[in-house]
Amino acid sequence: MNITFRxxxxxxxxxxxxxxxxVPGVKGIVWALHQKPVGEVWEEKEIMTEVDYIKSFGFHAEVVESVNVHESIKLGNDERDYYIENYKETIQNLSKFGVKVICYNFMPVFDWTRTDLFHPLPDGSTALYFEKSKIDSIDPEELIHTVSSNTELTLPGWEPEKMGRIKELLAAYKDMTEEKLWENLAYFLKKILPIAESSGIKxxxxPDDPPWSIFGLPRIITGRDSLKRLLAISDSPANGITYCTGSLGAHRENDMAAMAAEFARHSPFAHIRNVKIFENGDFIETSHLTSDGSINIKGVVQKLSDNQYEGYVRPDHGRHIWGEKCRPGYGxxxxxxxxxxxxxxxxAFQSEK
Known part of the structure; x- marks a missing residue:
């Protein structure tokens, strides 16, 4: 288990x-060129600058999260091939500096979504919170205002240049279906996977977060069946999964320990965190401790240990504790x-072997 930190x-x-x-045992930093506009090529010089800085502290820089996918690729419009070529060039450039894994997602318009970035927990800490009824009834533009008023830091997938085009983007997705989104994902992967494989990158x-449709936009990476369908697109070793317990685990039907065992060899990267799910579909992020949430974190790690998992692992969203002022979820x-x-x-599990 190769522990990393985003x-x-x-x-x-x-x-x-x-x-x-x-922090004991952290081997690598999960990074990205976060100020880079989506769709632009990541140039070698700017990659080298970031990687050299990370390595100067004794960390590896082998995992990038994320090289975001341009909306034209998800929409499958006439501009997608241009942005796919840019994506391929970025993959090749990253490979020159030792990158082994690129995390990406295929969520239309919005990345991970919450209704409260600093929701109080009984112990006095705060955490990211999802109120299902609010998402079901709120106008997306109102949510954008709520998020932006809570933090001055840009959230991943909520870049200002994208949020300024929200009406245009929602209109473009008006007729998008799950099947069409699957077709566009397959088109993208069949174009980039040969480049990734030849570059030694996975x-x-x-997964989508939360793992169900929001704002009428389809979401397709939501559970066991969708992960199997993703892997069926291509048997290339470059076609893999970021196994995120918090994203998939927000849906009660997803057995995260069982899925850890099933998909461990297809997951070069794992995010491990806990959430507490309420009967009405709301959920809040908790400490990683198994008993604090609804996800069997202990069982997940046991299955990874059983499979002698050698992939990259990072703790995911954390609570805001001890008065820390930080990026929501990332203190x-x-x-x-x-x-x-x-x-x-x-x-403990390794010592039992």
């Missing part, structure tokens, strides 16, 4: 790499606690 870059993250270096799709303290919990589980 970091948003100098000047774009409250966490510093010299702090991450003090593409790891991130230092609770993710550091999560890492130590994952280490403890892993060590």
């Amino acid at each position: 970091w948003y870059g100098q000047g774009n993250d409250t966490v510093r790499l010299e702090q991450v270096k003090q 593409m790891a799709i991130h 230092l303290y609770d993710r550091a606690l999560g890492i130590m919990y994952l280490h403890g589980l892993w060590d």
Whole structure:
């Protein structure tokens, strides 16, 4: 298990790499060129600058999250081939600096979605919260205003240039169906996977978060059947999954421990975190501790241990604790606690072998 830590870059993250270096067992930093407009080629010089900085602290920079997919590719419109060529060039450029995994997603318009970024928990901490009835009834533009008023930091997938075009984008997806979105995903993968494979990079799709349709937009990477369908698109070793327990686990029907066993060899990258699901479909993110949420984190790590999982793992969204002012879900303290919990589980299961 190769423990990593997601970091948003100098000047774009409250966490510093010299702090991450003090968390035991962290081997690598999961990074991206977050200020780069979606669809543009990541140039070698700017990649080298970021990678060299990360390596200067003794970390590897082998996982990128994310190289975002341009909406034209998801829509399948006339501009998609241009952006696919840019994507292929970015893959090749990243491979020159030791990148082994690229995480990406295929969620239309919105990335991960929450209704409250700092919802109080009984212990006095706050966490990301999803209120299903609000999402079912709210106008997307109202949600954008709510999110932007809660933080000055850009959320992944909620870039200002995209949010300024929200009406245009929603109109473009008006007739989009799940099947059409699947067709567009398959077209994209069949174009990029040969390049990724020849470059020694694994593409790891991130599940939709939450794993169901929102705002009338289809979402297709939602559970076991969809992961099997994704893998059936191509048997290339470059076609993989980011196994995210928090995203998939927000749906009660997804057995995360069983799915960890089934998809471990297809998942070069894993996000492990916990959520507590309520009867009405709401959920809130909790500590990583198994008993604090609805996901069997202990069982997930046990299955990964049983499979001698050698992929990259990172703690995912954490609570905001001890008064930390940070990017929503991405503070230092609770993710550091999560890492130590994952280490403890892993060590215990490995010692039983």
